Amino acid sequence: MNKTLLGYVPDASFIYLVHPTIKVLFLLVVSLFPMFISAVEWNVGLMVGLMALTVASRVNMRTLKIYIPVAVSMGMIILLSYTVLGGRHPDYQVITRIFGFPLYWERIRDALVVYFRILPMILTMVFFLSTTREREIIAALRAVRTPFVVTYVLAMSMRAAGMVMEDFRIVRQAEQARGFDSKNKPLPYKIRKYVMYMVPLFALSLRRSEEFTNALVARGYSFRSKVKRPDYILSRYRFAWWDGALGVVIAALFALLLVARYRFGRFTVEDSVLLRYLHTILIPGGGA
Amino acid sequence: MANNGNGRSVWKVEEGERRSVGVIHIVITALLIGVGFVVGAFGSISFPLGFGVNFFWTGIVVQQVGPIWFGAWGVIAGTIFPFFSNAIAGTPFYVSLAYIPANFVQALLPAWAFKKFNCDPRMKSGKDYGVLLLAMVVSSAFGALYSPLVVLRGFGLLTTESLPLFIWGWFGGNVVAGLVFNFILLKALSGVVIKTPAFVKRWWS
Amino acid sequence: MSSPAIQVTDYSWKYLHSTTRAIKNIELIVQPGECLGLIGSNGSGKTTLCNSIDGLIPGQYHGIKEGRVEVFGTEVEEYRRGELQRTVGLVFSDPEAQFTAMTVEDELVFGMENLGLSISEINRRLEWVCDLADLSPLLDKPPYEISGGQKQRVALAAMLAMQPRVLILDEPTAMLDPVSRERVFAVLARLRKEREITMILIEHSLEHIIPLADRMVLLSNGRKLHEAPTRTFFSDLSLLRQEGIHLPGAVGFSGYLRESGATTDEPAISVEEAAQQARNLRGAAKGELS
Numbered sequence: 001m002n003k004t005l006l007g008y009v010p011d012a013s014f015i016y017l018v019h020p021t022i023k024v025l026f027l028l029v030v031s032l033f034p035m036f037i038s039a040v041e042w043n044v045g046l047m048v049g050l051m052a053l054t055v056a057s058r059v060n061m062r063t064l065k066i067y068i069p070v071a072v073s074m075g076m077i078i079l080l081s082y083t084v085l086g087g088r089h090p091d092y093q094v095i096t097r098i099f100g101f102p103l104y105w106e107r108i109r110d111a112l113v114v115y116f117r118i119l120p121m122i123l124t125m126v127f128f129l130s131t132t133r134e135r136e137i138i139a140a141l142r143a144v145r146t147p148f149v150v151t152y153v154l155a156m157s158m159r160a161a162g163m164v165m166e167d168f169r170i171v172r173q174a175e176q177a178r179g180f181d182s183k184n185k186p187l188p189y190k191i192r193k194y195v196m197y198m199v200p201l202f203a204l205s206l207r208r209s210e211e212f213t214n215a216l217v218a219r220g221y222s223f224r225s226k227v228k229r230p231d232y233i234l235s236r237y238r239f240a241w242w243d244g245a246l247g248v249v250i251a252a253l254f255a256l257l258l259v260a261r262y263r264f265g266r267f268t269v270e271d272s273v274l275l276r277y278l279h280t281i282l283i284p285g286g287g288a
Numbered sequence: 289m290a291n292n293g294n295g296r297s298v299w300k301v302e303e304g305e306r307r308s309v310g311v312i313h314i315v316i317t318a319l320l321i322g323v324g325f326v327v328g329a330f331g332s333i334s335f336p337l338g339f340g341v342n343f344f345w346t347g348i349v350v351q352q353v354g355p356i357w358f359g360a361w362g363v364i365a366g367t368i369f370p371f372f373s374n375a376i377a378g379t380p381f382y383v384s385l386a387y388i389p390a391n392f393v394q395a396l397l398p399a400w401a402f403k404k405f406n407c408d409p410r411m412k413s414g415k416d417y418g419v420l421l422l423a424m425v426v427s428s429a430f431g432a433l434y435s436p437l438v439v440l441r442g443f444g445l446l447t448t449e450s451l452p453l454f455i456w457g458w459f460g461g462n463v464v465a466g467l468v469f470n471f472i473l474l475k476a477l478s479g480v481v482i483k484t485p486a487f488v489k490r491w492w493s
Numbered sequence: 494m495s496s497p498a499i500q501v502t503d504y505s506w507k508y509l510h511s512t513t514r515a516i517k518n519i520e521l522i523v524q525p526g527e528c529l530g531l532i533g534s535n536g537s538g539k540t541t542l543c544n545s546i547d548g549l550i551p552g553q554y555h556g557i558k559e560g561r562v563e564v565f566g567t568e569v570e571e572y573r574r575g576e577l578q579r580t581v582g583l584v585f586s587d588p589e590a591q592f593t594a595m596t597v598e599d600e601l602v603f604g605m606e607n608l609g610l611s612i613s614e615i616n617r618r619l620e621w622v623c624d625l626a627d628l629s630p631l632l633d634k635p636p637y638e639i640s641g642g643q644k645q646r647v648a649l650a651a652m653l654a655m656q657p658r659v660l661i662l663d664e665p666t667a668m669l670d671p672v673s674r675e676r677v678f679a680v681l682a683r684l685r686k687e688r689e690i691t692m693i694l695i696e697h698s699l700e701h702i703i704p705l706a707d708r709m710v711l712l713s714n715g716r717k718l719h720e721a722p723t724r725t726f727f728s729d730l731s732l733l734r735q736e737g738i739h740l741p742g743a744v745g746f747s748g749y750l751r752e753s754g755a756t757t758d759e760p761a762i763s764v765e766e767a768a769q770q771a772r773n774l775r776g777a778a779k780g781e782l783s
């Protein structure tokens with residue numbers, strides 16, 4: 001098992017055959033896809049594809065549970081934003097009225113478009129986080145000649161985040177050992193408790209900064225050094241022919257998407273079979 | 289007057305005092321990003337309003353106290369870490385990226401105000417509290433207006449009618465969390481931080 | 494004649510916000526290839542002295558320095574940025590605090606990259622330290638997810654991979670269980686056998702330091718109280734007891750025999766030597782009786 005940013009993936013996963021640079025390219029480009037797609041079914045298709053990739057990469061799907069409340073809460077917020085908080089529009093088509101408040105077809109349609117745009121964007125991020133190791137991000141950045149100090153700060157930040165979580169656990173256990181527990185307690189109590197965590201967490205980090213610095217200096221690190229650093233990490237990752245092919249496929253798909261959208265007017269709301277079908281159900285006999 | 293106990297400002301570089309950028313500043317930046325990542329993600333997951341906007345954003349403490357102590361290094365960290373904490377909390381990549389200007393201003397303004405008005409991070413006078421409060425309010429107001437208006441509308445995620453909810457959500461989420469944490473943290477730890485080589489008197493050292 | 498590996502001359506150091514000096518007028522010479530054991534209670538100035546030799550003081554700390562600290566004939570402050578650390582390697586007591594990479598392999602490689610070594614040389618040294626410290630199975634693991642003993646072996650190996658001429662170990666086994674401690678000292682013993690390396694070893698467990706050290710120094714309250722070749726160092730145990738130094742059983746037993754006048758032999762510094770002294774005494778007693 002290898003630890004990724006968001007869980008563990010077995011050694012045998014095909015995902016390790018992909019060069020880190022291609023993974024980052026995937027994140028950057030595929031995250032853009034939904035922004036050019038309004039037709040809901042295409043974004044649903046993208047989600048299915050992403051989920052399939054996640055499963056095929058042998059990601060432990062249980063680690064992704066934390067995103068269910070996020071997705072639900074975002075859905076609720078978008079729905080509220082486009083319905084209750086959506087204002088009154090006499091020119092829109094009313095589906096029904098709830099407590100006298102009109103529910104417009106255009107608003108529901110827009111909410112669906114926005115929601116199914118957001119979900120694949122989140123899924124792309126989740127796929128990236130669950131299949132990428134911290135080390136691969138560094139390798140990808142170094143591969144594109146990012147200055148060492150930048151990649152190193154990033155690497156240390158990721159390391160620091162792990163340490164802070166560990167410190168957080170220790171501080172919490174110490175508090176609980178002294179009979180301090182916030183389970184089933186009201187929110188103000190939890191916030192007060194959080195204040196009590198924050199001061200020791202910061203104090204620990206400050207102490208760590210000194211230890212970290214000493215460790216770096218003791219191993220000859222100086223960000224003003226003129227020594228040319230060999231990129232050892234890159235020697236551990238080979239750019240294979242399939243990486244090149246994947247890069248081309250990702251770029252070509254994006255180019256195709258843009259052409260289809262802006263040259264041929266595809267992937268638009270009007271182009272959506274699902275939305276047209278929904279419209280016929282919700283507004284029987286109504287024009288689109 | 290912010291003084292170091294000898295009637296001198298904590299921000300004033302003494303005659304003959306050697307101050308330079310060191311490895312410790314790089315380390316502090318990384319640690320602040322790390323702390324901010326965890327603390328910010330906690331806020332984003334625990335009190336979400338949506339798209340990285342929260343009712344109670346705990347990350348504000350790292351974003352605003354860090355730059356007061358560590359100058360530009362804190363500003364860099366305060367600008368960068370929300371990108372990561374939002375990402376892990378389920379905010380799309382490009383939305384997180386677009387928040388950067390708001391986070392930059394929120395990180396910069398309190399630190400700038402403390403230096404400009406010669407306030408003491410150990411919070412020794414009413415002026416220190418007043419300036420911090422004002423800086424928190426103004427910087428959060430900028431973030432609250434910029435992000436929902438420019439970012440969320442730009443991405444087409446919100447209706448115009450729902451903007452006030454997000455504007456007040458962002459503003460309140462930052463200011464309330466800042467009120468709870470910033471003062472306590474500055475009061476509790478500034479005395480120690482000032483004595484460390486990581487403390488930044490000017491902007492970089 | 495070549496210059497000593499380390500020469501400390503009338504050296505004092507006071508941290509900026511402290512009222513007293515952490516190190517007071519220390520004089521110390523360590524010859525190339527020598528192993529020096531540095532002992533003393535907490536706060537005696539051991540770590541400050543080591544940090545001074547590695548250039549962390551005054552480089553990373555604010556304070557007042559008096560006197561000179563030279564490494565191979567050059568004052569530490571006169572070395573260029575990062576240069577001194579090619580010569581002096583420092584291993585800290587808390588291995589976790591010195592990890593800055595995300596895999597053991599990257600951790601081991603980091604220092605070598607700073608030296609600007611070629612990839613082939615890095616691979617060669619990596620193989621060597623992995624063999625020396627038995628780390629090959631751990632290369633792909635995050636350094637903070639391995640056991641305490643493994644962590645310290647990684648920290649030690651990371652420093653050894655840089656092949657410094659001077660190696661300083663600041664309580665390298667303070668956080669380890671007895672088995673892990675044995676393994677770390679086994680690595681150090683093998684290192685001393687295979688390479689001529691100058692070593693300064695700070696350690697509370699004297700039974701581990703004694704077999705390695707050529708000479709011992711006792712620090713107390715920032716001052717050097719006692720210095721002698723290892724065996725001679727234990728001739729007078731009263732000072733060590735007074736300073737709260739916990740003596741190994743063999744040394745204490747031998748000291749007791751000497752203090753009680755039962756033997757005039759040299760101090761025993763190992764269990765085997767103490768046992769031999771006991772056998773000698775029994776033999777002498779039998780001889781007297783017969």
